Amino acid sequence: MRTRIKFCGLTRPGDVRLAVELGVDAIGLVFAAGGPRCLALDHAGALREAIPPMVTAVALFMDNPGSEVEAVVRRLRPDLLQFHGGEDDAFCRGFGLPFAKALAMGRGPGDAVNARKRYPSASAFVLDGHAPGEPGGRGERFDWSLVPGLGRPVLLAGGLSADNVGEAVRQVRPFAVDVSSGIESAPGVKDGGRMQRFIEEVRRADSNFAG
Numbered sequence: 001m002r003t004r005i006k007f008c009g010l011t012r013p014g015d016v017r018l019a020v021e022l023g024v025d026a027i028g029l030v031f032a033a034g035g036p037r038c039l040a041l042d043h044a045g046a047l048r049e050a051i052p053p054m055v056t057a058v059a060l061f062m063d064n065p066g067s068e069v070e071a072v073v074r075r076l077r078p079d080l081l082q083f084h085g086g087e088d089d090a091f092c093r094g095f096g097l098p099f100a101k102a103l104a105m106g107r108g109p110g111d112a113v114n115a116r117k118r119y120p121s122a123s124a125f126v127l128d129g130h131a132p133g134e135p136g137g138r139g140e141r142f143d144w145s146l147v148p149g150l151g152r153p154v155l156l157a158g159g160l161s162a163d164n165v166g167e168a169v170r171q172v173r174p175f176a177v178d179v180s181s182g183i184e185s186a187p188g189v190k191d192g193g194r195m196q197r198f199i200e201e202v203r204r205a206d207s208n209f210a211g
């Protein structure tokens, strides 16, 4: 099975168009407050328009008020929501869209092993390298040998780049890989060469498993 690829934290429509041309499967738009990739709703419209059908548009939140999530859902019509904070299952499923719940693995699996019970409505889990309570998008890896069986598609995230994603795919065989810092020249500024090399390395790793 082909490893899906999500590029997260894009802030420029040209970067979205290039990522789509390169063959990315999902684009993450960040609305978690405070970070360098956080988008204003008006600005996000141009980015959303650059995401064509058949590429998953993901809207990402971290403890945003429900009213903010609703405004993004109404204006941008994302395909998938991604929650990175202490949001519970009822909150996450309350917007009528599939959602992925991020699980902080930076201090070991901890509560991640109970994620399926805590988030029975989740369509997928993002296993990320940050510590609980911390934001993602900081290039932090975690010990991939700690990935628990969750009974749902896993998006492996945290400190991935073209240099290590092949090893991550071979070791974890995740449903998808999710990257932000590792394809950037500066926070929120994606680098075309890094995007291309990242995708090439995922495809190379997948070819090891091709029948």
Ligand SMILES: O=C(O)c1ccccc1NCC(=O)[C@H](O)[C@H](O)COP(=O)(O)O
Binding pocket: 007, 008, 009, 028, 030, 032, 035, 036, 037, 038, 060, 061, 062, 084, 126, 128, 129, 135, 136, 137, 138, 139, 140, 157, 158, 159, 160, 178, 179, 180, 181, 182
């Ligand atoms: O990307 C952000 O700025 C961000 C801010 C707050 C919460 C989550 C955030 N990103 C979540 C993602 O899905 C990132 O792609 C993931 O954490 C991996 O980031 P990186 O380690 O930089 O590749």
